[in-house]
Each structure stands twice: as C-alpha cells, then as structure tokens.
Amino acid sequence: MSGAVFGYVRVSTERQDTGSDAQRHALDAAGCSVIIEEQASGRKARPMLAELVDRLEPGDVLTVVRFDRISRSVADFYAIGERIRARGASLRSLAEQFDTSTPIGRAMMGFAAIWAELEADTTRERVNNGLTAARARGTMLGRRYAIDTATAGKIARRLEAGEPTKELAREYRVSPRTIRRIRERTI
Secondary structure (H helix, E strand, O other), X not given: OOOOEEEEEEEOOHHHHHHHHHHHHHHHHOOOOEEEEEEOOOOOOOHHHXXXXXXXXXXXXXXXXXXXXXXXXXXXXXXXXXXXXXXXXXXXXXXXXXXXXXXXXXXXXXXXXXXXXXXXHHHHHHHHHHHHHHHHOOOOOOOOOOOOHHHHHXXXXXXXXXXXXXXXXXXXXOOHHHXXXXXXXXX
C-alpha cells in the first residue's frame, strides 16, 4: 500500500530558523510531497503536527529528519506514534533510519521514543555544561544593560540635580523605567 509522503519540520525558536532549511532540504530529497513547518518546543503543544497526523490516511508516511523533531518525551513520542499507526500510516526518521511500516520498525517504536528523550537530555546537559563553563570564564550571560556604568553615573547626577525622568529617557534613548532603576540604585 503506498500513499502520500509528508514531511514535518520543527524548530524551537526563530534563531534556529536556518535549521528548518536543512530539514526541508533533507525531506525534499527523501521524496516528501508535502512539508509542514512549525515553530514550537518539542515539549509543548504542536498544533500543526496534530493537524498533520489527523489528516493521514492508510498508506501515508510521516517523515522527520530526526526523532526529536516529533517530541522530546517518551510518552508523547509513543502516543504520537500510536496515533499515526491507528490511522494506518507510518512514521519514518531519516537520521535514525527508522520506519514503522516494517515489522522491525514497529518493534523498535519504544526504543525510538526512549532515544528521542535521551537526545533531549543530552542536549540539555551540553547546554548547561556550556553555560557553566562560560560563567567560569567570566562571560556575562543574559541581557546586556541598556546603559553602561559611566553613563548611569552621569544620569544619577542629573537626576539628583532635578532633571525630569522622561527627558533623560528621551535623551539617552531608553525607557523611563531604566532611568527610574538608576534612581533606585543611587538612593
């Protein structure tokens, strides 16, 4: 039985948008006739994936580049896989060379779900290790201050002299809240 071959692309953030190009290219090369793209976390609701699974018909194939594009949780991955199977369709992953249209692929479904969660845990661990190393090197993490220390000192002196917050905010091109924070720090 042969049906349509669908591709599913998922990126978590806009910064990962270049990752969608690579996924799309791989899915095109794999023969996907329709490719659905979504920006969503692998641990949260993915409405476009749910809609795609609901439109699968017997013999259709849902293709992803890697398991973790479907889900980052064993239970969720398995539930999605079961919904796909119940519709008479199959799930295929290019990177893991996994296809539930084969008997071995169906038997490996539980392993695939565990692999997706392991991949997510490994990624999280690498990110946390990288952040720890950056902090140890003295790298400042997070959002940068809108105003440097020297400029904040000038603003504080002008505030003490009675200049209005809104005028200073306009002059330094920052929000009035930034100016109020400087006032709070100097009091």
